[in-house]
Amino acid sequence: MELLKEFTIQFIGLKLGKHQFEYEIGNQFFEYFEYNEFNNANVKVAVELTKKSTLLELHFKFKGVVNVNCDLTNEPYDQSISNEFNLVVKFGHEYNDDETDILIIPHGEHEINIQQYIYEIIVLSVPRKRVHPGVEDGSLNSEILEKLDELSPKQQENIENKEDTDPRWDKLKKLLTDK
Incomplete structure (x- = not known):
C-alpha cells in the first residue's frame, strides 16, 4: 500500500517537546483505503506529538461527522463521532506493531506514517449498529418502517x-x- 505523504511525520528534525499536527479527513481518504461504508465524511483530527530522547508519544483526538446508512431503514443520516487514542513509538531492532498502542520502529528511522491509525480509529468509532435518530424518536417516515x-x-x-x-x-x- 502506498503511503499518503501528508500523513508522514518526519520527527528527526523536530526539537524535544510537543508538536501539533492537524488533518481534515474527507471521502478521498476512505476511497484510498477502498472503504465505502461512508456516504460522506468530515472529520478533524488533531495529533499532538511529544518527542522525548528515547521515544515518541502521539495523542490522537478527533471529532466530526460521517454520513452512513441506517441498518434498519437504509436511510442516510449524519453520525457524530469523536474519540481519543494514544500511541507510544519506541525504537528497537526491527519493526513491530503487534501491540495496539505501542509501535516499535528500527533505530535508523526518521519518519512515521500515521494514516493507518487515523483510518482505524475513525472506522472503529462508528457504532456497530447504526440506527437513524428518526427511528428512535418515531419522527422518520419510511416505507421500510411501515x-x-x-x-x-x-x-x-x-x-x-x-x-x-x-x-x-x-x-x-x-x-x-x-x-
Whole structure:
C-alpha cells in the first residue's frame, strides 16, 4: 500500500517537546483505503506529538461527522463521532506493531506514517449498529418502517386473536386470567 505523504511525520528534525499536527479527513481518504461504508465524511483530527530522547508519544483526538446508512431503514443520516487514542513509538531492532498502542520502529528511522491509525480509529468509532435518530424518536417516515410495523409479531397476534377459536379453549383461558 502506498503511503499518503501528508500523513508522514518526519520527527528527526523536530526539537524535544510537543508538536501539533492537524488533518481534515474527507471521502478521498476512505476511497484510498477502498472503504465505502461512508456516504460522506468530515472529520478533524488533531495529533499532538511529544518527542522525548528515547521515544515518541502521539495523542490522537478527533471529532466530526460521517454520513452512513441506517441498518434498519437504509436511510442516510449524519453520525457524530469523536474519540481519543494514544500511541507510544519506541525504537528497537526491527519493526513491530503487534501491540495496539505501542509501535516499535528500527533505530535508523526518521519518519512515521500515521494514516493507518487515523483510518482505524475513525472506522472503529462508528457504532456497530447504526440506527437513524428518526427511528428512535418515531419522527422518520419510511416505507421500510411501515412494512416492519405491519409484519411485527404484535400485528400477527391481533390477527390470530380475531380468528374464531374453540369456545372450550376460551373458557380455559378465562380460568387462567381470573386468578
